[in-house]
Structures are given as structure tokens and as C-alpha cells.
Amino acid sequence: MRANLHSCRLIALSRLSGMARVAIVVVASAIGSCPWWVGAQTLQLQRVATGLSSPVFATHAPGDPNRLFIVQQGGSIRILDLNTKTLNAAPFLTVSGLSTGGERGLLGLTFDPQYQTNGRFYVNYTDTTGATRVRRFTRQSADLADPTSGFDILTIAQPQSNHNGGWMDFGRDGFLYVSVGDGGGSNDSGTGHTPGIGNAQDKSQLLGKILRIDINGDDFPGDPARNYRIPTSNPFVGQAGNAGEIWAYGLRNAWRNSFDRATGDLWIADVGQGAREEINFQYASSLGGENYGWRLREGTIATPSGGVGGPKPPGAIDPIYEYLHNTGPFGGFSVTGGYVYRGPIAALNGHYFFSDYITNQLWSLQFTGGLPATFDGTNFSNLIDWTPILTVDAGLVRRISSFGEDLAGNLYLVNHLDGQIFMIVGGSIPEPSSALILSLLLTLLRPPKKIKEKREKRTGIIIASTLLSRGGTKSYTDE
Ligand SMILES: [Ca+2]
Ligand SMILES: [Ca+2]
Numbered sequence: 001m002r003a004n005l006h007s008c009r010l011i012a013l014s015r016l017s018g019m020a021r022v023a024i025v026v027v028a029s030a031i032g033s034c035p036w037w038v039g040a041q042t043l044q045l046q047r048v049a050t051g052l053s054s055p056v057f058a059t060h061a062p063g064d065p066n067r068l069f070i071v072q073q074g075g076s077i078r079i080l081d082l083n084t085k086t087l088n089a090a091p092f093l094t095v096s097g098l099s100t101g102g103e104r105g106l107l108g109l110t111f112d113p114q115y116q117t118n119g120r121f122y123v124n125y126t127d128t129t130g131a132t133r134v135r136r137f138t139r140q141s142a143d144l145a146d147p148t149s150g151f152d153i154l155t156i157a158q159p160q161s162n163h164n165g166g167w168m169d170f171g172r173d174g175f176l177y178v179s180v181g182d183g184g185g186s187n188d189s190g191t192g193h194t195p196g197i198g199n200a201q202d203k204s205q206l207l208g209k210i211l212r213i214d215i216n217g218d219d220f221p222g223d224p225a226r227n228y229r230i231p232t233s234n235p236f237v238g239q240a241g242n243a244g245e246i247w248a249y250g251l252r253n254a255w256r257n258s259f260d261r262a263t264g265d266l267w268i269a270d271v272g273q274g275a276r277e278e279i280n281f282q283y284a285s286s287l288g289g290e291n292y293g294w295r296l297r298e299g300t301i302a303t304p305s306g307g308v309g310g311p312k313p314p315g316a317i318d319p320i321y322e323y324l325h326n327t328g329p330f331g332g333f334s335v336t337g338g339y340v341y342r343g344p345i346a347a348l349n350g351h352y353f354f355s356d357y358i359t360n361q362l363w364s365l366q367f368t369g370g371l372p373a374t375f376d377g378t379n380f381s382n383l384i385d386w387t388p389i390l391t392v393d394a395g396l397v398r399r400i401s402s403f404g405e406d407l408a409g410n411l412y413l414v415n416h417l418d419g420q421i422f423m424i425v426g427g428s429i430p431e432p433s434s435a436l437i438l439s440l441l442l443t444l445l446r447p448p449k450k451i452k453e454k455r456e457k458r459t460g461i462i463i464a465s466t467l468l469s470r471g472g473t474k475s476y477t478d479e
Helices: 004-012 018-031 432-445 452-458 463-467
Strands: 045-047 053-061 067-072 076-081 106-111 120-125 132-141 143-154 168-170 176-180 210-213 247-251 253-260 267-270 277-284 321-326 352-356 362-367 381-385 390-392 402-407 409-415 420-427
Touching: 053 390, 053 409, 067 409, 076 106, 106 168, 106 176, 106 402, 132 176, 143 176, 143 210, 168 253, 176 253, 277 352, 352 402
Parallel strands: 045 390, 053 402
Antiparallel strands: 045 420, 053 067, 067 076, 106 120, 120 132, 132 143, 168 176, 176 210, 210 247, 253 267, 267 277, 277 321, 352 362, 362 381, 402 409, 409 420
16 A cells, blocks of 8 residues: 555656655645655664764674674774673773874774684774784683784885775685775875875885785794785786785775675775765675776776876776765765675665765665676666665764674664764665655755865865864865
8 A cells, every 4th residue: 555655656746847846745744644755765773872982983703793893093992782782881902002083093993704713803003103004903801802912914104194094804715805095195196105106006015905915824024014924816916016915906095895795795985086986896706906096097087186187097997886076965075885785674685885974975776787897887776865764763874984784784884973873773775766756855855065064075184084173173185
């Protein structure tokens, strides 16, 4: 019955002009006879944690259904008890020797695939020199790590304070994937950026890349700062002048990425410069070596700023989805990559959720397949703007710095500004046509977004830095 009513109204609406459609929805909603757009077709969020300090990530440990580990930018890892929805008073670990603020701080966390037996986990942070550091720690108990167990894996100098990447996770191959930003500044140029081509296109060094390393061993016994092996199957191993650690390159600041737990595919969300945000897709069967284009390419176009843009390099891979810098329902200024939903809500299965940190939009889409060489920014379907149709029991879904998964596949949203975590607890996917109409209607009904957010991006304050700099210094130069 509801479905029939729904269809009827969609057809009726489609025959009317824009303002007439809005009027019908407003009137129908007011009299309560037409609840289709707030009924089954929505996304229900529940606030499950408050009182955190600048959270930037959340994840779970292998085999542990009871805990969500939340990364605070200032250096602490907090534990949320998923049964009681309470935060442990004592942090799991507080990393020392880091610099924080702006885009620096404790940025990434992942657990060893053998965590249940070896108790090891890995953090990614900016140290007091501003360098990216990957460091291993070991569990003392389920709720407490041993702060004296720190062991350096990898250190990478960073020329500017922004674009530190920070995401890490283990692939199905057992290797550790590490996202490293291009070094910072703007347009991958200037001090500390390879003249002529920038860092991301320079395969001799590690900035602007996704690395793949083997943490079970040490290929550099004489170097206490490098304690890992380089998988012999990495794409550039043994090539003169190329760094063996590189798995993929041509990335600006792939801040939040994820492996699809059902397929092993890798989703890479690369934060853009001044024009476009992008979602890249890598099949689990990839042999590595992908060039995602930066700094020559921003999304599917030549980078329009800084005089660094150029033709698509041979073999480079375009994103499967991109969006423009604006405040419309499908626009934004700083992408926060998420996950393909694989949790208990069957209707959401297979939909990739992501957000924009600046405009606070929440979206999902599905990948439509095809060979990477054919990707052109349109390789998606069922793009949904959840922003106007989500419901939340408390708090504001904004400034999403990251998503996170628990062991069961439930999806969480990390609110950086307010220090809160939201869990997706219900929802269904609207029919594509109704999703689009809903978005258009509700966008018209919403007050326009404040232009202030746009200016923030222009001053270059992106992702994690935006919150910390709001109302404060605007001295960033990443424009
Ligand atoms: Ca070593
Ligand atoms: Ca790209």
C-alpha cells in the first residue's frame, strides 16, 4: 500500500514544475497524509559516544565484537564499549612524541591480522619534527596497551604541515597499506616537492603514494628507522630510481580509504586541490602500480591551478566518481572516504558511504564495474544524498572526519568538531528516481549554506585542520 502511494505521488510530482512540487510536499507533509519521504526511505543514525576530543578515526580489532577503538587527533586511542555504549575512562594508549593541530596528530590505526595472538597494532602519526611515523605497539590487556612497547616501522619526512595521509590497513595479502600525502603546501609544488613533476608523480620517493610493506621482517638491518620488508611482488621493486615500497602513486592526500571486507577491493578517496574531489577504486586483483594522476590531474581534468595541470599520463586511472567544489547537494570541498556497507542492514549492503567534511553532505553510491582503464568519473549508480533524509536521535551529523567499522560490519560516522560518534542503525535505499527528487525538493526547502565554509577551503584549511582552525588563524597556504 505504501509502495503504491509512493509511486502515485512520484508520478504526480514529476508532472509538475519545481515550485509546485515543493508546495505539494510541504502541504502534504503538513497535513500528515503523505509521509512517504520521511517514512521507510531514510537513514537512521544513533549517537553512541560523546565527549571525545577531535576524533579522526574508528575501527575494531580482529575477533573483538565488543570494542570500537577511536583515534583522537591529540594522541589518545579511546575504547567505546559497544554493549553499554560507554567510553572507557582510561585510553587504550596515549602516543607521546607527536605534534598535533591542523592536519597533524595521531591520524591512523590498524590492528595486526594476528592481533588475537600477538597483541600488535600499528599507529600513524606526525612526530615532533612533523615527519610521518608508523609505529607498532603491543597490547597489555584487552583494554590497555603497553606504552613502553613502541617500535618504529617507518618514518617519512614531510616538508609542509598538511597532507599527511595517515590511513593504514592490512590487505587480504597480509601486507600493510599506508597512505602518504604529497607533502603539503598547494599544487604539490614548492619547497620539498620534486621540481618539474611534484612528489606524487616522482616514484623515487614516498610522498603522494599508497605504500605496501611487510611488517614481518626487516630488509634494512643497518637502519633503525626502517624496520619492514618490501614485498618482492610490489610493482616497482628492483627498478632503478624507484622506491620499492610504492603500491600506487599520483595521490594528493588520500585521507580515508578502505578495503571492502566482502571483496577485498580498495576504495581510495583523494582530497582535491581547488576544483574536484575524487573516489578511486582498485580491484582486489590489482597488481599495483596505478597512477591516479595528481598533480597533473584533479579528478578527470587537468589540474586548473598552480600551472601544474597537464594531459592524462599514459596508463593513469581516473576516479570512478568525482564531485565539484560547490555547496550544492552533490558538491563539497574535502572528501571523507568511507566504506562499502557490509553490516546487518541488508538494504544498505554494497553501498559505499562517504561524506564531505566542509559541506557536511552524506552520500552513498555503488560501483558499476568495468576495466580501470575505462574509468571516467561516471562508473557509479544509485548515488544518494542522505543529508536531507537522515534522522538522528541526538547531535549533529557534521564535520565527518572519518567513518569506521566494527567487527559486525556496522558503520560509524566520526564527528570531529563535536567529538561524537554516530552509528547507522536503520535505513533503506530509496528508488533512484525518488532519491533524486527528494534531494532536489529538500535542497530547495533548505536554507542556503553559508559561504563561510567556502572561504575556509580557499584558505586551504582542509580535513582535520578545518575544525582546529575555525575562527582562529587562517595562515595555511594550501590554497
Ligand atoms: Ca631496520
Ligand atoms: Ca586522481
